Amino acid sequence: MDFELTEEHKLIQQTARDFADQKIKPLAAKMDKEEKFELSLFQQMAEMGFTGTVIPEEYGGNGAGNLALCLILEQINRVCASTGVTLSVDCSLFSGPVRYFGNEEQKKKYLPDIAGGRKIGAYALTEPDYGSDAGGLQMSAVRDGDDYVLNGTKAWITNGSIAELFIVFARTSKEHKTRGISAFIVEKKTEGFSVGKLEHKLGIRGSDTVQLSFENARVPAENRVGEEGIGFKIAMHTLDGGRIGIASQALGIAQACLDDSIRYAKERIQFGKPIADMQAIQFMIADMAMEIDAARLLTYRAAQLKDEGKPHSKEGSMAKLFASIVSNKAADNAVQIHGGAGYTKEFPVERYFRDAKITEIYEGTSEVQRIVISRHMLAD
Numbered sequence: 001m002d003f004e005l006t007e008e009h010k011l012i013q014q015t016a017r018d019f020a021d022q023k024i025k026p027l028a029a030k031m032d033k034e035e036k037f038e039l040s041l042f043q044q045m046a047e048m049g050f051t052g053t054v055i056p057e058e059y060g061g062n063g064a065g066n067l068a069l070c071l072i073l074e075q076i077n078r079v080c081a082s083t084g085v086t087l088s089v090d091c092s093l094f095s096g097p098v099r100y101f102g103n104e105e106q107k108k109k110y111l112p113d114i115a116g117g118r119k120i121g122a123y124a125l126t127e128p129d130y131g132s133d134a135g136g137l138q139m140s141a142v143r144d145g146d147d148y149v150l151n152g153t154k155a156w157i158t159n160g161s162i163a164e165l166f167i168v169f170a171r172t173s174k175e176h177k178t179r180g181i182s183a184f185i186v187e188k189k190t191e192g193f194s195v196g197k198l199e200h201k202l203g204i205r206g207s208d209t210v211q212l213s214f215e216n217a218r219v220p221a222e223n224r225v226g227e228e229g230i231g232f233k234i235a236m237h238t239l240d241g242g243r244i245g246i247a248s249q250a251l252g253i254a255q256a257c258l259d260d261s262i263r264y265a266k267e268r269i270q271f272g273k274p275i276a277d278m279q280a281i282q283f284m285i286a287d288m289a290m291e292i293d294a295a296r297l298l299t300y301r302a303a304q305l306k307d308e309g310k311p312h313s314k315e316g317s318m319a320k321l322f323a324s325i326v327s328n329k330a331a332d333n334a335v336q337i338h339g340g341a342g343y344t345k346e347f348p349v350e351r352y353f354r355d356a357k358i359t360e361i362y363e364g365t366s367e368v369q370r371i372v373i374s375r376h377m378l379a380d
């Protein structure tokens with residue numbers, strides 16, 4: 001494997017870095033405080049081409065690919081993890097099922113609006129009683145003529161109140177657990193669909209997380225993605241890719257922790273010299289740099305495998321698991337290096353510390369990643 005980024009990838013990385021610093025960074029603390037995503041940023045990200053990164057040109061995207069998306073997400077998450085996850089869910093989790101399992105009509109109808117940022121996408125798998133055990137989900141989809149009638153509640157849905165398009169997983173058969181689930185594209189305007197309570201969170205507070213409710217919501221049968229019963233397969237395939245996005249998020253947060261720690265350690269004087277001169281601080285910086293490098297290599301490898309159309313489930317889980325551990329440790333070190341100042345809102349490391357935790361929870365907890373990795377290792 002060639003570990004050197006191409007000139008094109010370097011340009012994408014630099015463009016995303018500049019955009020993140022100039023447009024997103026100034027709004028990050030405000031979004032965190034007000035628990036509200038700044039929608040104008042989404043349109044700007046679309047104009048930059050970010051929303052079309054993994055969508056082929058024939059459907060309005062630019063097809064730059066998964067490694068490109070990973071580089072963009074890393075840079076955005078470096079300044080704002082709330083904006084990072086908003087884009088990641090839109091790109092990977094909504095468009096993935098349509099791109100890989102949708103028919104031609106569905107791709108033509110839905111992907112251009114996602115690529116162009118005219119509509120935001122969301123992914124609704126989790127339910128109040130079915131999180132890690134998503135295969136047990138109970139939301140029902142009953143066929144009635146040319147429609148399916150959906151009933152149930154989805155929990156923790158990122159982009160839930162700002163999205164217009166949802167990929168929703170519901171049970172079409174009670175006889176089989178995971179093979180009784182199907183996937184549907186649901187439009188916000190659907191009668192019987194409503195957005196419920198907004199979650200008030202520890203971190204990524206600028207990201208929109210809500211419950212969704214379906215009461216006799218009629219979805220045309222033509223909006224079913226793939227055959228009946230393959231919904232769980234679609235959900236898991238999608239998360240295999242989405243986890244690379246969360247690994248990129250963890251990586252971006254960790255890099256911000258390192259950058260801010262180096263800056264502060266050089267400025268802060270104690271005992272007559274910068275704290276950067278003290279070995280205890282130097283060793284923390286050394287560990288952070290080493291671990292971030294390792295996480296970056298795992299993450300880029302997973303993205304490149306996906307770009308090459310090769311299996312990447314184990315590698316995506318490894319990247320997410322490791323990068324999330326690195327991110328939380330880096331955030332802990334960053335607050336420690338900032339001392340009391342790091343425990344206040346005067347410095348963004350306080351936000352990084354809160355934001356890092358989610359990378360160990362969503363798109364499969366760290367325990368679930370270990371289940372995925374060990375299954376691959378122990379398979380015959």
Ligand SMILES: Cc1cc2nc3c(=O)[nH]c(=O)nc-3n(C[C@H](O)[C@H](O)[C@H](O)COP(=O)(O)OP(=O)(O)OC[C@H]3O[C@@H](n4cnc5c(N)ncnc54)[C@H](O)[C@@H]3O)c2cc1C
Nearest residue numbers: 123124125126131132156157158209361362363364365367
């Ligand atoms: C901010 C946020 C945004 C989210 N966005 C989305 C979204 O857009 N779409 C969506 O569908 N979902 C979303 N989720 C849901 C998320 O994916 C789930 O929270 C996650 O999968 C864990 O499920 P749970 O919260 O029900 O925890 P549980 O499954 O109840 O787990 C609780 C604990 O038990 C452990 N555990 C469970 N089963 C096992 C096992 N077999 N072995 C070992 N340990 C186990 C878990 O690892 C965890 O530590 C989001 C969640 C949050 C917090």
